[in-house]
Each structure stands twice: as structure tokens, then as C-alpha cells.
Amino acid sequence: MKFKDYYAVLGIPPDADDKAVKVAYKKLAREFHPDVSKHPQVEAEKKFKEIGEAYEVIHNKEERAKYDELRRHQQNRARHQQANSGSSQGNYQQHGDPQTDQEFSDFINSMFGGARSGFQQGRAREQKGQDVEIEFPVFLEETLVDTVKPIEFMLPQRDNNGRVTESKKSLKVKIPAGVVNGERIRLKGQGAPGSANGPNGDVYLQIRLVPHPLFDVEDHNLSIVVPLAPWEAALGTKLNLPTLSGKIQLTIPANSQSGQRLRVKGKGLVSKKHKGDLFAVIKIVNPPSSDEASKKLWADLAEKAHFDPRSKWSESA
Numbered sequence: 001m002k003f004k005d006y007y008a009v010l011g012i013p014p015d016a017d018d019k020a021v022k023v024a025y026k027k028l029a030r031e032f033h034p035d036v037s038k039h040p041q042v043e044a045e046k047k048f049k050e051i052g053e054a055y056e057v058i059h060n061k062e063e064r065a066k067y068d069e070l071r072r073h074q075q076n077r078a079r080h081q082q083a084n085s086g087s088s089q090g091n092y093q094q095h096g097d098p099q100t101d102q103e104f105s106d107f108i109n110s111m112f113g114g115a116r117s118g119f120q121q122g123r124a125r126e127q128k129g130q131d132v133e134i135e136f137p138v139f140l141e142e143t144l145v146d147t148v149k150p151i152e153f154m155l156p157q158r159d160n161n162g163r164v165t166e167s168k169k170s171l172k173v174k175i176p177a178g179v180v181n182g183e184r185i186r187l188k189g190q191g192a193p194g195s196a197n198g199p200n201g202d203v204y205l206q207i208r209l210v211p212h213p214l215f216d217v218e219d220h221n222l223s224i225v226v227p228l229a230p231w232e233a234a235l236g237t238k239l240n241l242p243t244l245s246g247k248i249q250l251t252i253p254a255n256s257q258s259g260q261r262l263r264v265k266g267k268g269l270v271s272k273k274h275k276g277d278l279f280a281v282i283k284i285v286n287p288p289s290s291d292e293a294s295k296k297l298w299a300d301l302a303e304k305a306h307f308d309p310r311s312k313w314s315e316s317a
Helices: 007-010 018-033 040-059 060-084 091-095 098-112 230-235 292-305 311-316
Strands: 132-137 147-158 165-174 184-186 205-211 215-220 221-228 235-243 250-251 259-265 278-283
Touching: 007 018, 007 040, 018 040, 040 060, 132 147, 165 184, 165 205, 221 230, 221 235, 221 250, 230 278, 250 259
Parallel strands: 132 205, 221 278
Antiparallel strands: 147 165, 184 205, 215 221, 235 250, 259 278
16 A cells, blocks of 8 residues: 555645644545535545545544654655665655555554454464454444445455465445444454364454534534524524435524524434434624625614623623
8 A cells, every 4th residue: 555645635734733634624525525526426435535534544643643653754765765866756756665655554454444463373273263353434424324335354364384364355234323433343253264163253343433524423413513694693594404314494593693502303313212413503704805885884783783792891890
């Protein structure tokens, strides 16, 4: 697996803070999400997967530190290769470095799935095959109903000469509705083959909910920020609100305030017993600029409203 610069994938500098990482991810995820992207389907799916992979590494403090160390090694080897061969940095990056690529591949396998390290050696006796742990990404939309998803992974196995090799295995697995982040699903007997007629190992799927470009998860509830123009908040309005199962019409009451939460019952995530709710969080947004006529209307409103949003300051002084 060739080395990937995850900072370049997200379009952020290597010293970007957590907020910048999340903002960049949400912007790109919204652009390339296969359900809404204007890009060709195959390209959008590939890019969305790459963006999600980059985000999972960079937003995790521990994994980011490991990746940064690997990235520094890659850059040092590039400079060393350039100095010794006289080739340009661009040519080196194009051809890659086998050692860096292998280290990167090992890093990705350790984070996103793969078998744990080798078999115990010793005299032949019945022994259960090795279990396999895989971190399994699931979109929020896929948690609403039972979903069948394909999965591929590498299995270690020992040949007749005692050498450990790997083979690819493909499965279709049922992900039940209502799975939560961190849930562990056992696939009995789908792991590495046992030795001396021992039983096969198991596969354990560690569910990882992929962050959504629009919704934040709060237990089994969801929240979404709803931007409103000042006049929409003041007068009230109706708008089409995205949910995981399609758009619905939401009524915004007059005199709504920034930060106010409107509850939409039953439009959150499902659990084994009930459905969560969706909370629309109001955010009042001013127009980016105003012409003279608009400014005059704002001035007239300010004069006639007699409204002081800071009146309580004087009461507590």
C-alpha cells in the first residue's frame, strides 16, 4: 500500500487543530457523500472513503502521533534518496519507497483491521485458529434497518511446511439495526483455520460509526444546525429539514432564538427498544453584505423596535 499524505487529502496543514480538522472533514464529506455528491458515483465513493480514512487517523490524538512519525520518516528518506541519487523530490515521491509503503500498510492494517500477530509454534496438537479483529465502518443511515455489507480481510494460515502465509477472505455480513459505536459483533468460525483438527477462530467486528457531514450524535439522538436569516427567526417560516430517512417539513415558530432546540420526535437513531429524536438547533445568520436600501431598513427597524438585548446587564450591575 503506497504512503498517503492524509493532510493533503483533507486540505489542511500538518499543524491544524482539532476544530480545523473537523471543519475540513465535514466540508469534504458533504461534497463527496455518495448520496448527495455531484461527482461521478465511483469517484465520489472512492474519495469519500479516503476522506473518512484520513479523518479517522488525524482526529485521533494517539494515531495522529504515530502517523506524524511515519510521515517524518517518509520525508527524511525522500531527502536522503534525493541527496544520494540526485533525483528530484517529485520523482522520488512518484516512485515511492518500499520500506515506507510497507510501514504505512502495517499502520493502516493495525488501525482498520487485520489479524493479530502470528501463530504459536510448538508440537502439533489440537489448537483453535487465530481470532481476527476488524474495525468496521458503518454509516449512520445504515443503522436504521438491518443491513448486509460485504467485507474483505486477510487470514493467516500455516502450510504443510510450517510457513505462515496470508489469504484473502470475503464475506457478506448482516449488521443489525440499532448498532452503536464500539459495539462488537462476533462471526463464529470465520477466523483463521485451527491446527491439528482444531476449530476455526472467530472474526470480531468492532463497529465504528462514520461521522456524518450534517448530523452530530448524542447517544441515540441526533442534532443538526439550522441556519436562519434574522427575518425568518423573527417572523417564523417553514423549511425542508434533512433527516437520515429523507427530508421533512419543519415549522420554525416566530421569535425563535439562536441556540433554541426544536425536537423532531422519532427521527434520531434506532435502538433495540426505541427510536431517538432529532434536534434542530437554530443558528441566526446575517447576510454577508447589505446594499443601501437594506441598511436603511435595518436602521428603521432599530429605531422603531426599542429593543436592547443587553438590558439585563444594567440590572445586575
